[in-house]
Amino acid sequence: MTANRNEIPYKIYLTEDEMPKQYYNVRADMKEKPAPLLNPATHQPMTAEELEHVFCRELVEQELDNDTAYFDIPQEIRDFYKMYRPSPLVRAYCLEKKLGTPAHIYYKFEGNNTSGSHKLNSAIAQAYYAKKQGLTGVTTETGAGQWGTALSMACAYLGLDLKVFMVKVSYEQKPFRREVMRTYGASVTPSPSETTEVGREILKAHPGTTGSLGCAISEAVEVATSTPGYRYVLGSVLNQVVLHQSIIGLETKAALDKYGVTPDIIIGCAGGGSNLGGLISPFAGEMLRGEKDYRIIAVEPASCPSLTRGKYLYDFCDTGEVCPLAKMYTLGSQFIPSPNHAGGLRFHGMSPIVSELHHQGIIEARAYEQTEVFQAAEDFARCEGILPAPESSHAIKAAMDEALKCKETGEAKNIVFGLTGTGYFDLTAYQQFNDGTMTDYIPTDEELQEGFNAIPQFPGNEI
Amino acid sequence: MTANRNEIPYKIYLTEDEMPKQYYNVRADMKEKPAPLLNPATHQPMTAEELEHVFCRELVEQELDNDTAYFDIPQEIRDFYKMYRPSPLVRAYCLEKKLGTPAHIYYKFEGNNTSGSHKLNSAIAQAYYAKKQGLTGVTTETGAGQWGTALSMACAYLGLDLKVFMVKVSYEQKPFRREVMRTYGASVTPSPSETTEVGREILKAHPGTTGSLGCAISEAVEVATSTPGYRYVLGSVLNQVVLHQSIIGLETKAALDKYGVTPDIIIGCAGGGSNLGGLISPFAGEMLRGEKDYRIIAVEPASCPSLTRGKYLYDFCDTGEVCPLAKMYTLGSQFIPSPNHAGGLRFHGMSPIVSELHHQGIIEARAYEQTEVFQAAEDFARCEGILPAPESSHAIKAAMDEALKCKETGEAKNIVFGLTGTGYFDLTAYQQFNDGTMTDYIPTDEELQEGFNAIPQFPGNEI
Incomplete structure (x- = not known):
C-alpha cells in the first residue's frame, strides 16, 4: 500500500506535537519474554537491589519490567529531543532512480546530531x-x-x-x-x-x-x-536501551501512517541491537499482537555473525566477565572478531530482546562482508548525499539488495531501513576502500567453536 | 514583534512547497551597484566573452546581471536541495535560558549535510x-x-x-x-x-x-x-555565489514570516562573504527599498580584519594574481593572516556585494579574537548540542554578546544568526582550546600597511 509517489516529500518531518510522548516496551506484547539477567555466581535472576548497586533506580525498573507497554517520556527528555528530533524519514528517490527499482525506499536518518548516531x-x-x-x-x-x-x-x-x-x-x-x-x-x-x-x-x-x-x-x-x-550507564544491549530507542520506530511509524504507507520490509543493522530493537519495536508489536505481518531483517557483519552463526545461550556481556549473564545469540565473550571498521557491530552478543524475537521467528538475519558494504555506502553517498557510517551501511546494502529483487519481480514493495549515523569519523575506513586495500574476513567454524567453548556451562545452558 | 514564545517550535521547517523557487539578486535593489570585475591588464570591465573562457556561460550571465531581481531555480537544483533542505531555523531556547536573556535567538543551521556547510x-x-x-x-x-x-x-x-x-x-x-x-x-x-x-x-x-x-x-x-x-568554479566572493546563497536568507525570512517574527538584528560570519551575503540578501533588499530597518552585523576574525581595518579598493582575488580585479574591502592579496583555525575566514578580501553594502552603511562589522570565539563555541555546544564550525562560531559570539546586552536593557529583541556549519573536521582546533594552548594574534598597523602596499595602483585606485 502506497500513497501517490508525488504526494510524498523527500523528507517527512513530524511536527513537535506529533512526536511520541511515551516509549513503547515491546516485551509487553511478547508471550515468551526475553530471559532475565542472571547473577553469574548463583545463576539466579538479578534482583532490583543487586542491579541498583550499578545502575540508576528508575532504569533498573525499566530493565526488569516486562509488562508495562508504555512509559511516559519525561518533559525534560522531550525538550532535549526537540533539539535534534524528530529525525527525518527520508524517501530515497535518488537511490530508487539509480537502482531503477519499482520499490519505494525509505530511511530513518538518526545522524543529524553531533554524536552522529541514534545513541x-x-x-x-x-x-x-x-x-x-x-x-x-x-x-x-x-x-x-x-x-x-x-x-x-x-x-x-x-x-x-x-x-x-x-x-x-x-x-x-x-x-x-x-x-x-x-x-x-x-x-x-x-x-x-x-x-x-x-x-x-x-x-x-x-x-x-x-x-x-x-x-x-x-x-x-x-x-x-x-x-x-x-x-x-551502558549504551546498548540492555532492555532499557531498546525501550528508549523505541522512539526511532514510533516516529517512523507515525511518519509512514501520516502518508498511508505500510512497509513490507524493515531493515536495521545489528551490533548490540539497540538501534534495530528500537526501530522495529512498534512493528514487531503489531506482529506479536497478530495485527500485521512484516518482514524484519537484521543485518550483521560476516566477521561477527552472532545472529546468523551464534548460539542462543546465557553468556557474559563483557570480556572481563564482571557483568551479569544475559541469554542472547552469542559468539562467546572471548571471541575477538577480525578487524572490521563497523566498530559498533563488533559485539560478540546481542540484545536479549532482539535475540528472543529472532528465536521466535519475528526477525530474520543475514550477514554481509565488509567490502560489499562499503561499495553500497559509496553508491548511496553519491546519489543520496549522506556519507553513512559503516554500521548503517550494512542496512543500506540489504535495502539495495531487496530493491534489486523488486526490480526483477516488478513488485513495488515499501522498504524501510534505519540509517543510524554518519561516517565523518570513519574516514580511515573509507580511505582503505578508496585505496583498494580493504579486506574481508569470515571466521572459520573452528574459530567460532573456540569462542563457544568459553560460554559458561551450567544446567540448562549447555552448548 | 514576536509571536507567543510557546507557539514557536524548537525548529521551524518549511514544507517542500514553501521552499524558494527563485534566487534573489540583491544587486537589483542597490542604487549604487557593486563595482564590476576589471581586466588586470587593461583595467577595463571584464566582458562576458572574457569571463566565459574560465566560467560557465549562464554563471557569467548571473555574475554580470545587476538588474534582474529574481532568477528561477531550475527544477533539477530544487530536487537536489530537497535532499538536505529546507534547513531548520532553530529557536535557541536552551541558549536563551543559559544566558538568562529576554532576547529571542534564532539560528539558520546549514550544517546538516555531508559537506558540513552552506557551500x-x-x-x-x-x-x-x-x-x-x-x-x-x-x-x-x-x-x-x-x-x-x-x-x-x-x-x-x-x-x-x-x-x-x-x-x-x-x-x-x-x-x-x-x-x-x-x-x-x-x-x-x-x-x-x-x-x-x-x-x-x-x-x-x-x-x-x-x-x-x-x-x-x-x-x-x-x-x-x-x-x-x-x-x-569558485565557492565564494563572486556575485553568482551570493545569488545562489540567497536561498539561506529567503528560507530564513519565510520561516520567520510564518510565525510573525521580525528580526531586529541579523548576524553572519564573513570570510569571502557568500554565507553572509546570502543570509542577509532579502533583508538588505527591504532596507534598500526603504521598507524595513534592521541591524546587520558581519563578524570577522581579528586576525584577518578586511571589513574592520581593510581598504575599499580594487585588488586581486588571489595571491597568484591571475584572476580579475575586484573592488572590495581588502588587506592586500599578499597579506598572510596569522594561523587561525577559522580557515574559511582567512581570505584577504571580501565579496564585492558585501563590500558595497558595508560601504553604504547597510552592514556594520566587528572582529573577535580566536579564543573568545572558541569559548562561545563551547558554551553553545554544551547547551544547544551542535558542535559549531570555528567560522560559524564568530556569529555565535556576536549573537551571545547582543543577547547579553538585552539582558542589561531588558529588551526582548529578536536576534537571528547564520550557523554555517559543523566543526567535525576542526577538532585539532578544539583540542588546542581544550588544552589551553590556543593563542590570539592581531596584526599591527605596520603589518597591515605592508599588505596594503601590494594593492595595485592605477588612476582612481590609489591607497
Whole structure:
C-alpha cells in the first residue's frame, strides 16, 4: 500500500506535537519474554537491589519490567529531543532512480546530531534518571566513541559529571572523538589505566596492551560502584536501551501512517541491537499482537555473525566477565572478531530482546562482508548525499539488495531501513576502500567453536 | 514583534512547497551597484566573452546581471536541495535560558549535510550549469576542504568529472576531508603539483613549499582553460555565489514570516562573504527599498580584519594574481593572516556585494579574537548540542554578546544568526582550546600597511 509517489516529500518531518510522548516496551506484547539477567555466581535472576548497586533506580525498573507497554517520556527528555528530533524519514528517490527499482525506499536518518548516531536517544534518558536520583555523575566505557560522545552531550546539558573510559587504541587513533567528548566537558581516560585496581592489574599482566571494551567496562563499573553518587550507564544491549530507542520506530511509524504507507520490509543493522530493537519495536508489536505481518531483517557483519552463526545461550556481556549473564545469540565473550571498521557491530552478543524475537521467528538475519558494504555506502553517498557510517551501511546494502529483487519481480514493495549515523569519523575506513586495500574476513567454524567453548556451562545452558 | 514564545517550535521547517523557487539578486535593489570585475591588464570591465573562457556561460550571465531581481531555480537544483533542505531555523531556547536573556535567538543551521556547510547551495548550482552547457568536468581549489567536499557531492550527483587542487598542507593534515572528496569520486591533487606548468614553476622556485590557496587557484584555472570541456568554479566572493546563497536568507525570512517574527538584528560570519551575503540578501533588499530597518552585523576574525581595518579598493582575488580585479574591502592579496583555525575566514578580501553594502552603511562589522570565539563555541555546544564550525562560531559570539546586552536593557529583541556549519573536521582546533594552548594574534598597523602596499595602483585606485 502506497500513497501517490508525488504526494510524498523527500523528507517527512513530524511536527513537535506529533512526536511520541511515551516509549513503547515491546516485551509487553511478547508471550515468551526475553530471559532475565542472571547473577553469574548463583545463576539466579538479578534482583532490583543487586542491579541498583550499578545502575540508576528508575532504569533498573525499566530493565526488569516486562509488562508495562508504555512509559511516559519525561518533559525534560522531550525538550532535549526537540533539539535534534524528530529525525527525518527520508524517501530515497535518488537511490530508487539509480537502482531503477519499482520499490519505494525509505530511511530513518538518526545522524543529524553531533554524536552522529541514534545513541543520543538513550544517553539523555539515562543521564536524566541519574540526575533525578540526585547522583553527581556517571561512568561509562566507549570504543569507537559514538556512545561516549552522545553521553557527554547529555551530561553537559544536564550538568552531570561524566568519566569515560576509552579503549586505549581508540583514544590514540580517534583523537577527534576524544576531543568532542572533552569539549562537552567529559573526562576521558585511556583504558586500561592506572586509575583503577582492575586497570592496574591488567597493565601488570599485559604491559603493552592497547585495551578492549571488556576492560574499559570493568574500569567504568569499578569507578561507578566505588565513588559515592555515581552509577554506571551502558549504551546498548540492555532492555532499557531498546525501550528508549523505541522512539526511532514510533516516529517512523507515525511518519509512514501520516502518508498511508505500510512497509513490507524493515531493515536495521545489528551490533548490540539497540538501534534495530528500537526501530522495529512498534512493528514487531503489531506482529506479536497478530495485527500485521512484516518482514524484519537484521543485518550483521560476516566477521561477527552472532545472529546468523551464534548460539542462543546465557553468556557474559563483557570480556572481563564482571557483568551479569544475559541469554542472547552469542559468539562467546572471548571471541575477538577480525578487524572490521563497523566498530559498533563488533559485539560478540546481542540484545536479549532482539535475540528472543529472532528465536521466535519475528526477525530474520543475514550477514554481509565488509567490502560489499562499503561499495553500497559509496553508491548511496553519491546519489543520496549522506556519507553513512559503516554500521548503517550494512542496512543500506540489504535495502539495495531487496530493491534489486523488486526490480526483477516488478513488485513495488515499501522498504524501510534505519540509517543510524554518519561516517565523518570513519574516514580511515573509507580511505582503505578508496585505496583498494580493504579486506574481508569470515571466521572459520573452528574459530567460532573456540569462542563457544568459553560460554559458561551450567544446567540448562549447555552448548 | 514576536509571536507567543510557546507557539514557536524548537525548529521551524518549511514544507517542500514553501521552499524558494527563485534566487534573489540583491544587486537589483542597490542604487549604487557593486563595482564590476576589471581586466588586470587593461583595467577595463571584464566582458562576458572574457569571463566565459574560465566560467560557465549562464554563471557569467548571473555574475554580470545587476538588474534582474529574481532568477528561477531550475527544477533539477530544487530536487537536489530537497535532499538536505529546507534547513531548520532553530529557536535557541536552551541558549536563551543559559544566558538568562529576554532576547529571542534564532539560528539558520546549514550544517546538516555531508559537506558540513552552506557551500553545497552554490556547488550544485554551478555543477548544474556546467552540465547543462555540455561540459565534461570542472576544476576548483580547496583549502580546508569544505568547498571541495560540497562540489564533489554535486558532481557525483550529476555525473560530472571534478579535479580538485587541494593546498598541500591541508591535503596532508586533513586526510579525512580528502577522503570524503575521493569517496564522492573527485580526483584530488596536492598543490603545488607537477601536473601543471604553474605548479612546476612554483615547485622549482620554492622546492619545500606547502602550498597556498592562491597557488591552487592558479593550477585549477590552468587546467580548466587548457582542458577541452572543462571550466573553473569558485565557492565564494563572486556575485553568482551570493545569488545562489540567497536561498539561506529567503528560507530564513519565510520561516520567520510564518510565525510573525521580525528580526531586529541579523548576524553572519564573513570570510569571502557568500554565507553572509546570502543570509542577509532579502533583508538588505527591504532596507534598500526603504521598507524595513534592521541591524546587520558581519563578524570577522581579528586576525584577518578586511571589513574592520581593510581598504575599499580594487585588488586581486588571489595571491597568484591571475584572476580579475575586484573592488572590495581588502588587506592586500599578499597579506598572510596569522594561523587561525577559522580557515574559511582567512581570505584577504571580501565579496564585492558585501563590500558595497558595508560601504553604504547597510552592514556594520566587528572582529573577535580566536579564543573568545572558541569559548562561545563551547558554551553553545554544551547547551544547544551542535558542535559549531570555528567560522560559524564568530556569529555565535556576536549573537551571545547582543543577547547579553538585552539582558542589561531588558529588551526582548529578536536576534537571528547564520550557523554555517559543523566543526567535525576542526577538532585539532578544539583540542588546542581544550588544552589551553590556543593563542590570539592581531596584526599591527605596520603589518597591515605592508599588505596594503601590494594593492595595485592605477588612476582612481590609489591607497
